[in-house]
Amino acid sequence: MLCLLATLGHALEVGERLAPWTLLDQYEQPYSLDDGLQLLLVARSMDGAKLLKAALEGRPKGYLEARHGVFVADISRMPSLVSSLFAVPAMRDYNYRVLLDRESRVASRYPGSESGVLWLRLDHGKLIESKEFSDAAALRAALESIAP
Numbered sequence: 001m002l003c004l005l006a007t008l009g010h011a012l013e014v015g016e017r018l019a020p021w022t023l024l025d026q027y028e029q030p031y032s033l034d035d036g037l038q039l040l041l042v043a044r045s046m047d048g049a050k051l052l053k054a055a056l057e058g059r060p061k062g063y064l065e066a067r068h069g070v071f072v073a074d075i076s077r078m079p080s081l082v083s084s085l086f087a088v089p090a091m092r093d094y095n096y097r098v099l100l101d102r103e104s105r106v107a108s109r110y111p112g113s114e115s116g117v118l119w120l121r122l123d124h125g126k127l128i129e130s131k132e133f134s135d136a137a138a139l140r141a142a143l144e145s146i147a148p
Helices: 001-008 044-058 080-091 137-142
Strands: 024-027 030-032 039-043 069-074 098-100 117-123 125-134
Touching: 039 044, 044 069, 044 117, 044 137, 117 137, 125 137
Parallel strands: 024 098, 039 069, 069 098
Antiparallel strands: 024 030, 039 117, 117 125
């Protein structure tokens, strides 16, 4: 039990390999973490999701994918009726893929605030940079700095 608690409290360190996971997106299509992923964006709340949406406003379809990035939205606190009838269908209109963490089993692995967007840069599955954004313009500028 103590080992489990120690693992849960362990913050991800630069140089560490991310544990594998698979999530479904807003179209019920699976996505699995692989060594090709270079940018993992995580939002734990509606505020974080809105921040990313604002940063990506006006960007073409495939913008994140071109930067080898994905977005994980922790929707575990959203009532399932609300998510299935309103939130997820609305996400189908987004021009980017949203990986839905319905049980907070992925987002909870990465430390971060409730209201921002966690930015994890990866190299062959290993963490090379971690930062947080609470401003859409700053997040947009950081995304623009990544060559597609």
